[in-house]
Amino acid sequence: MLAYVLKRLGVGALVMLTISALVFTLTNVAADPARTIAGEGATAADVEAVRLSYGFDRPIPVRYVEWLGGIVQGDLGDSYRQRRPVSTVVAERLPVTLTLGFLAFGLALATAIPLGIIAGLRPNSWIDRLALLFALVGQAMPTFWFALLGIVVFSVMLGWLPASGSSSMLHFVLPAVVLAYYATPTLMRLTRAGIIEVMQSDYIRTARAKGLSRSRVVLKHALRNAILPLVSVSAVQMGFMLGGSIVIETIFAMRGVGYLAWEAITYSDLPVVQAVVLVIAAIYVLLTLAADILNAWLDPRLRAR
Amino acid sequence: MRFITPAVAIAATAAAFSFVAPFASAQQAQNKLRWASTPSITAPDPYYNFHREAMLLNGQLVWDTLIYRDGETGEFLPLLATEWEWVDDVTLEFRLRGGVQFHDGRTLSAADVVYTYNYISDPENQINVQSNVNWIESAEAIDDMTVRLHLKAPFPPALEYVATLHAILPEGFFGDNRAADPDNLIGTGPYRFVEFVPGSSMRVTRFENYFEGSPKGQPRLDEIEFRSIPDSSTQLAELMSGGLDWIWYVPADQAEPLAGRPGLSVKPAETMRITFLSMNTRDMDGGNPLQDKRVRQAIAHAIDRETIVRQIVGAGSTVVEAPCFRTQFGCTADVTQHPYDPDRARELLEEAGFDGSITLELVGNTSRDRAWIESVAGYLSQVGIQTNVQLLQWAALSERVAGNGAHLALADWGSYGINDVSALLNNFFTLTSDDMARDETVSEALLAATRTVNQDERLAYYDTAVGRIAEEVYWHPMWTNPVTYAHDSDLEFTAFPDENPRFYLVQWGE
Numbered sequence: 162m163l164a165y166v167l168k169r170l171g172v173g174a175l176v177m178l179t180i181s182a183l184v185f186t187l188t189n190v191a192a193d194p195a196r197t198i199a200g201e202g203a204t205a206a207d208v209e210a211v212r213l214s215y216g217f218d219r220p221i222p223v224r225y226v227e228w229l230g231g232i233v234q235g236d237l238g239d240s241y242r243q244r245r246p247v248s249t250v251v252a253e254r255l256p257v258t259l260t261l262g263f264l265a266f267g268l269a270l271a272t273a274i275p276l277g278i279i280a281g282l283r284p285n286s287w288i289d290r291l292a293l294l295f296a297l298v299g300q301a302m303p304t305f306w307f308a309l310l311g312i313v314v315f316s317v318m319l320g321w322l323p324a325s326g327s328s329s330m331l332h333f334v335l336p337a338v339v340l341a342y343y344a345t346p347t348l349m350r351l352t353r354a355g356i357i358e359v360m361q362s363d364y365i366r367t368a369r370a371k372g373l374s375r376s377r378v379v380l381k382h383a384l385r386n387a388i389l390p391l392v393s394v395s396a397v398q399m400g401f402m403l404g405g406s407i408v409i410e411t412i413f414a415m416r417g418v419g420y421l422a423w424e425a426i427t428y429s430d431l432p433v434v435q436a437v438v439l440v441i442a443a444i445y446v447l448l449t450l451a452a453d454i455l456n457a458w459l460d461p462r463l464r465a466r
Numbered sequence: 467m468r469f470i471t472p473a474v475a476i477a478a479t480a481a482a483f484s485f486v487a488p489f490a491s492a493q494q495a496q497n498k499l500r501w502a503s504t505p506s507i508t509a510p511d512p513y514y515n516f517h518r519e520a521m522l523l524n525g526q527l528v529w530d531t532l533i534y535r536d537g538e539t540g541e542f543l544p545l546l547a548t549e550w551e552w553v554d555d556v557t558l559e560f561r562l563r564g565g566v567q568f569h570d571g572r573t574l575s576a577a578d579v580v581y582t583y584n585y586i587s588d589p590e591n592q593i594n595v596q597s598n599v600n601w602i603e604s605a606e607a608i609d610d611m612t613v614r615l616h617l618k619a620p621f622p623p624a625l626e627y628v629a630t631l632h633a634i635l636p637e638g639f640f641g642d643n644r645a646a647d648p649d650n651l652i653g654t655g656p657y658r659f660v661e662f663v664p665g666s667s668m669r670v671t672r673f674e675n676y677f678e679g680s681p682k683g684q685p686r687l688d689e690i691e692f693r694s695i696p697d698s699s700t701q702l703a704e705l706m707s708g709g710l711d712w713i714w715y716v717p718a719d720q721a722e723p724l725a726g727r728p729g730l731s732v733k734p735a736e737t738m739r740i741t742f743l744s745m746n747t748r749d750m751d752g753g754n755p756l757q758d759k760r761v762r763q764a765i766a767h768a769i770d771r772e773t774i775v776r777q778i779v780g781a782g783s784t785v786v787e788a789p790c791f792r793t794q795f796g797c798t799a800d801v802t803q804h805p806y807d808p809d810r811a812r813e814l815l816e817e818a819g820f821d822g823s824i825t826l827e828l829v830g831n832t833s834r835d836r837a838w839i840e841s842v843a844g845y846l847s848q849v850g851i852q853t854n855v856q857l858l859q860w861a862a863l864s865e866r867v868a869g870n871g872a873h874l875a876l877a878d879w880g881s882y883g884i885n886d887v888s889a890l891l892n893n894f895f896t897l898t899s900d901d902m903a904r905d906e907t908v909s910e911a912l913l914a915a916t917r918t919v920n921q922d923e924r925l926a927y928y929d930t931a932v933g934r935i936a937e938e939v940y941w942h943p944m945w946t947n948p949v950t951y952a953h954d955s956d957l958e959f960t961a962f963p964d965e966n967p968r969f970y971l972v973q974w975g976e
Contacts, residue, residue, distance in 0.1 A: 244509070320707055324700055
């Protein structure tokens, strides 16, 4: 098991190195950072002054090596816009994103798994059809649209929930529901498919023949095998919620990492863009690693491969 | 046909259900104003900032400038300085007002003014917009209440910048590390800092000891809160649900359904920001048809600006006749006009030897309405000029222009509210990388106009420059950009063309 974990960690480190090279190069060649930093009102002379003062006149590989050296020593550089250490800026924003991500993920799992089990136990019944319709709507509806609908109904018309901000737990309700609804369909359908498949297997028939109760058969025997694919997909969904909630955080003006990414991209705050991408990549790598380990624990056959 | 955007649908739906959530005016009772804008402010001071929200709005609430420009008359009035004069072409002298207090109780003196000007004009300190200060040599205290500002060369619009953008800070404001101490954000303005959350919000409250006699008047509100909300639909929702009192830059398509909602005022207003079609006359790979003046004239004649303004740009906008804003010093209206005349455009193209086979690269800014550039492309195609339209972020657009990668650029410029042509044309016609025309006569005239403070001489130079830009059709001036403001109808708010909502003049009605 230890060798398996070490091997996965090595792969993760290589992935991070590749991403760091890609993100550094792409952010520097996508548009002239000096012009973006100088802003819309800048003259040509302002742009040149920015270029020299930030060192954008030096070759990209030289700057990459310097940047990587800093990261190894725990220095992510300073934000061009905020003139503060990037690590401080990102750390300030993480709590909002983590709170939103965990709330949404918990909500998605709490909805998807029971709904998937119920639908899987009664395939093609009216409840199954209803669950599939719920999943279809969730998958088809763009997140931003659902978010705006939520704002219109619950903030503008009913006045129950705030439309923007992140200063209280009440501010997290709408964004968490919207984000959860995006992830629920995939998780629900996987659970449903797993349950349908597992319920037809021999060992379940044996368990039933032994006279075990239906709930014991489902929860103790069927679910453990049915959720194996769910674990891997959950890692991706969790990664999306922690790193990919840019749209949600921007619409709801929540001061999280996603909103920070939007700001940093808009204003070419390259050190922040690079740090946010690295943080998100690290989250994905860690979650994938956790999912691999969890799967290996659930299914010993995977460890042997 | 224009698509109905989600934001329009939301505004329309919410307007239809307006009876559900009666407009709350709790803020009126608390004498508080809450406003929002798209950019996030990451520094609270007016100098390490690119955003109007910090430089102009919060900047002039917490800080004062030496002199004040009246929004209606354009007249300079005393603010921190009671008297001022040009000692010579490169020296301005200011006599300071006595008894002006900073928010911590300290009294304003020449040392604070000298510190501010010497700090912001030192290139080592890298304040964000160097062109606002790079004409200043230094500042010097003559006595405790008199300051002289030494310029590097004659710079006639100096007082415009002094009155608009140069907030006076207390001595030592930035410390040694070029950063303002967040616990010591002190100014002399009518409001004092309470809270600043980087990238999110800023709150100021009434300063009780604000000096008498300021043209800004005594603070009318008890508290003003700014929030950064990037999505315009969310801003709209907050305004309609009573979470905000004032927003601006409401997209034209959202303003219409919003206008019918009780309790809200929706006001489109003209600004100094003008949109222009810039024509590239430089040598380009594969030849450049725009080097033929007749093609440039044809382009100008092909576009029906009146219709675009009426149908697309919307209320608050007008067609611009000259390549500048009409109130700017040096903006002469007596220039060659190119009215909409598609037949003349076709004739000119034929005379120039083009038979409908021209294809041009047309670039524009993503942050403007896509329909603007599409309508221009549409009119051009009607006279046989095809365009490859590309909307780019400002940096990429600017890079494309500088890199000689576009024939036409639909761009705009707000002149930072500076009422002088130099704040507009000198950025585009003085042979810098942003100069698509590279006309030495224009460049010389524009630069000469900034080297003298003699107003008649300056007018003569601008007559030459503005006249030649129009005659040679380097720019085809299009329209003024409107700003639509939306706010609680009980809020007494007046819009000015310099895109500077003077919040110190705002108050709740009875």
